[in-house]
Amino acid sequence: MCLGIPGEVMSRRTQDGLGFATVRFGSIEREVCLECLPDVKVGDFVLVHVGFAISRLDEEEARRTLAALAELGLDRAELGLDPAPSVAEKEDAA
Amino acid sequence: MSSDAPGLLGAACPVPITETDQVLMGHGSGGKLSAQLVETLLLPAFRNPALAALDDAAQVSVGGTTVAMTTDSFVVTPLFFPGGDIGELAVNGTVNDLAVSGARPLFLSLALILEEGFALAELRRVIESIQRAAAEAGVQVVTGDTKVVNRGKGDKLFINTTGIGQPIPGVSLSSANVRPGDQILVSGTIGDHGVAILSTREGLSFSGGELRSDTAPLATLVEAMLAATPGIHAMRDPTRGGVAATVVEIAARQRLGIEIDEAALPINDAVRGACEMLGLDPLLVANEGKLVAFVPRAECDRALAAMRAHPLGRHAARIGEVVAEHPGRVVMQTLIGGRRFVDLPFAEPLPRIC
Amino acid sequence: MRHLDEYRDRALAQALAEQIRRTVTRPWVLMEVCGGQTHSIVRYGIDRLLPEGVALVHGPGCPVCVTPLELIDRAHAIASRPEVIFTSFGDMLRVPGTRGDLLGLKASGADVRIVYSPLDAVKLARAHPERKVVFFAVGFETTAPANAMAVKLAKQQGLTNFSLLVSHVLVPPSIASILQSANNRVQGFLGPGHVCAVVGFREYEALAARYQVPIAITGFEPVDLLHGVLAVVKMLEAGRAEVENVYARVVSRDGNRSARALLSEVFDVVDRQWRGVGHIPKSGYRLSYEYRAFDAERLFEVGDIAAEESKDCISGQILRGLKRPVDCPMFGKGCTPQRPLGATMVSSEGACAAYFQYGRGLEEPPRPGREAGGAR
Ligand code: SF4
Numbered sequence: 001m002c003l004g005i006p007g008e009v010m011s012r013r014t015q016d017g018l019g020f021a022t023v024r025f026g027s028i029e030r031e032v033c034l035e036c037l038p039d040v041k042v043g044d045f046v047l048v049h050v051g052f053a054i055s056r057l058d059e060e061e062a063r064r065t066l067a068a069l070a071e072l073g074l075d076r077a078e079l080g081l082d083p084a085p086s087v088a089e090k091e092d093a094a
Numbered sequence: 095m096s097s098d099a100p101g102l103l104g105a106a107c108p109v110p111i112t113e114t115d116q117v118l119m120g121h122g123s124g125g126k127l128s129a130q131l132v133e134t135l136l137l138p139a140f141r142n143p144a145l146a147a148l149d150d151a152a153q154v155s156v157g158g159t160t161v162a163m164t165t166d167s168f169v170v171t172p173l174f175f176p177g178g179d180i181g182e183l184a185v186n187g188t189v190n191d192l193a194v195s196g197a198r199p200l201f202l203s204l205a206l207i208l209e210e211g212f213a214l215a216e217l218r219r220v221i222e223s224i225q226r227a228a229a230e231a232g233v234q235v236v237t238g239d240t241k242v243v244n245r246g247k248g249d250k251l252f253i254n255t256t257g258i259g260q261p262i263p264g265v266s267l268s269s270a271n272v273r274p275g276d277q278i279l280v281s282g283t284i285g286d287h288g289v290a291i292l293s294t295r296e297g298l299s300f301s302g303g304e305l306r307s308d309t310a311p312l313a314t315l316v317e318a319m320l321a322a323t324p325g326i327h328a329m330r331d332p333t334r335g336g337v338a339a340t341v342v343e344i345a346a347r348q349r350l351g352i353e354i355d356e357a358a359l360p361i362n363d364a365v366r367g368a369c370e371m372l373g374l375d376p377l378l379v380a381n382e383g384k385l386v387a388f389v390p391r392a393e394c395d396r397a398l399a400a401m402r403a404h405p406l407g408r409h410a411a412r413i414g415e416v417v418a419e420h421p422g423r424v425v426m427q428t429l430i431g432g433r434r435f436v437d438l439p440f441a442e443p444l445p446r447i448c
Numbered sequence: 449m450r451h452l453d454e455y456r457d458r459a460l461a462q463a464l465a466e467q468i469r470r471t472v473t474r475p476w477v478l479m480e481v482c483g484g485q486t487h488s489i490v491r492y493g494i495d496r497l498l499p500e501g502v503a504l505v506h507g508p509g510c511p512v513c514v515t516p517l518e519l520i521d522r523a524h525a526i527a528s529r530p531e532v533i534f535t536s537f538g539d540m541l542r543v544p545g546t547r548g549d550l551l552g553l554k555a556s557g558a559d560v561r562i563v564y565s566p567l568d569a570v571k572l573a574r575a576h577p578e579r580k581v582v583f584f585a586v587g588f589e590t591t592a593p594a595n596a597m598a599v600k601l602a603k604q605q606g607l608t609n610f611s612l613l614v615s616h617v618l619v620p621p622s623i624a625s626i627l628q629s630a631n632n633r634v635q636g637f638l639g640p641g642h643v644c645a646v647v648g649f650r651e652y653e654a655l656a657a658r659y660q661v662p663i664a665i666t667g668f669e670p671v672d673l674l675h676g677v678l679a680v681v682k683m684l685e686a687g688r689a690e691v692e693n694v695y696a697r698v699v700s701r702d703g704n705r706s707a708r709a710l711l712s713e714v715f716d717v718v719d720r721q722w723r724g725v726g727h728i729p730k731s732g733y734r735l736s737y738e739y740r741a742f743d744a745e746r747l748f749e750v751g752d753i754a755a756e757e758s759k760d761c762i763s764g765q766i767l768r769g770l771k772r773p774v775d776c777p778m779f780g781k782g783c784t785p786q787r788p789l790g791a792t793m794v795s796s797e798g799a800c801a802a803y804f805q806y807g808r809g810l811e812e813p814p815r816p817g818r819e820a821g822g823a824r
Binding site: 045061 | 449450451452454460463464466467482483484509537564565566567568588590591593594597601604605640641642643645646668671675694696697698699700704706707710
């Protein structure tokens with residue numbers, strides 16, 4: 001019921017007096033109402049729920065969380081996993 | 095195998111399904127209700143060895159010659175969708191059932207049920223599309239029928255096609271051949287057809303470049319695979335109910351365990367995005383131009399190479415394997431290394447968006 | 449997909465699970481509050497990654513599930529009227545009432561439609577001035593702003609043929625109700641990340657202080673969920689009862705100000721009946737005085753409706769974390785998603801339905817590590 005998916009704001013416009021954005025998820029796009037999040041800019045990531053943007057993704061906090069998790073101090077070999085690129089490297093490749 | 099061997103209901107779902115006194119939409123979804131209808135009403139009524147195999151096409155003997163036969167009906171809204179239309183679907187759906195059973199598709203029947211008031215121009219478009227698809231699949235439409243129902247008693251156009259094919263000599267493809275150790279291959283990205291149809295629904299409208307039905311005739315892919323690896327045990331085309339329905343059915347009927355590796359599933363970005371947005375599992379979403387093959391371990395690489403060399407198999411991938419453990423059950427190793435069962439929903443999954 | 453894939457990383461998830469294993473010195477019972485979290489946990493097999501001592505119990509977190517049967521029957525009565533176009537989200541339209549589900553009503557000629565955004569229902573009202581469009585507004589705080597926006601827009605546009613049948617519930621009162629119950633066994637909570645995205649987490653700080661329970665505001669991806677478990681377990685082990693926000697990329701302490709302003713304009717907080725749980729004071733919304741003209745319960749007189757719940761169902765105990773779906777003798781036998789007997793089987797995010805869909809309960813999938821010659 002609380003399914004919320006992050007997507008990137010591609011463009012903004014006004015319709016019926018309401019703010020809307022075209023938001024991209026993977027490679028598909030959908031119209032999303034911005035009335036609850038009037039200040040977002042093109043390029044921001046927003047969390048979308050039933051066609052409404054309800055929160056702007058905080059890139060700085062995301063980085064901080066991932067950095068903290070990366071410091072759990074367990075390396076992949078210790079977990080019996082194949083060595084694999086870190087999340088940051090993967091992002092660069094994408 | 096005989097049809098009173100452990101069935102889909104007996105194993106994948108060890109749960110007695112409550113009866114309903116009406117046909118529900120779910121009876122046509124490829125989920126548990128569909129299976130229930132087949133097992134409790136249809137199989138007992140027509141019990142015979144050709145039917146009991148429950149493969150995509152039946153093998154029957156006509157005057158000493160074995161032929162493969164299958165039938166399928168097509169109801170789809172809208173009739174024209176991104177990447178195809180009902181006409182193309184009606185040809186490809188039936189020839190694919192023949193192809194994955196190891197038969198060369200030869201002849202089709204074509205039955206049209208038309209709703210009064212349906213635009214002739216649209217009908218013409220569908221017929222032209224059938225013509226093109228039949229030519230591409232190398233089949234001839236040799237008989238047909240047309241009926242018209244009163245306005246409101248049908249949804250523009252329903253199509254049934256029956257296909258006859260010639261089994262490729264020396265080839266035996268049947269789910270009864272599947273064994274522990276078999277590798278499970280899929281010929282390309284999953285969920286494309288179902289998501290393309292969803293994208294046209296009123297209110298859902300989303301768009302994206304790769305959002306197209308994958309409808310395609312698979313016979314040449316099957317032949318290329320069989321030429322490279324004649325020892326393939328079985329193939330299925332995972333239409334309604336998606337890849338999940340195919341593997342769950344085989345695990346249940348053959349009393350085998352199946353392991354699926356979630357990270358290995360080929361999914362294109364558009365389908366991925368749509369499924370995330372709608373809370374759908376791509377494993378359960380319909381395909382119309384894909385096949386799932388069960389291949390002995392030793393032949394896996396060769397089969398995969400043959401698939402990838404064919405235009406319809408470029409994104410082929412190994413997605414799992416058949417095991418002796420947990421017979422009747424499909425277990426998925428999830429992205430994060432957790433494990434869960436894969437099961438069929440009762441009816442068509444609705445978007446969980448809300 | 450960015451901001452998703454990072455949180456489904458296998459290595460990170462395994463590292464978190466290992467860290468949880470190292471942190472835990474004794475058994476703990478945690479509850480994830482939101483049904484979306486329950487769904488993720490079962491879908492990814494997250495509970496199977498946790499050490500034996502850490503039990504996740506599933507909370508009341510599915511608004512569709514806790515909508516009273518009586519209200520569904522009321523919806524049924526409204527939807528049966530010839531002038532009505534009845535709309536809601538797909539999940540809600542599938543929930544069976546005493547006389548079948550709302551989608552099923554279509555077969556007998558009712559006009560029932562799935563919408564994917566409440567604004568679509570407003571659009572329908574504008575396109576069909578001769579009909580009455582009713583939107584069944586269900587949800588937690590997450591969904592409430594969207595539903596509020598729909599009715600606000602209808603008012604701005606002067607529509608008189610649009611109304612809401614409101615079944616909105618609020619999370620903090622349900623947590624309080626669980627913690628107040630004499631036989632509560634929940635020791636820490638994974639707080640509902642998307643609810644808090646809207647309303648923030650000040651109320652959760654009050655709960656943590658008042659009932660001395662640790663709460664981690666948690667997202668929905670596997671790494672988020674494991675991160676939340678780790679945070680709560682650490683607090684439990686250290687004897688701290690605080691709120692930790694491990695979903696800071698989405699949630700801030702004050703939530704979304706525009707959304708909260710919209711909520712207080714359109715809704716008033718009222719007592720609500722929760723299916724399976726009962727009456728909880730100040731646990732839901734109804735339309736405010738200013739918007740009463742859009743209240744479907746006032747507009748459509750459908751008489752008194754009383755509905756009997758099954759006596760065999762233990763969903764009340766499941767919703768409070770006292771029992772699991774597999775403890776119910778009806779699970780998978782008399783009770784399936786097709787014919788649910790109780791709240792937690794009705795939507796795919798109810799605990800019983802999630803267990804059923806992923807084949808849990810009748811036997812457990814093998815724990816990882818004991819891979820059966822598996823796919824990797
Ligand atoms: S399985 Fe059904 S009857 Fe049992 S608790 Fe769950 S919803 Fe109630």
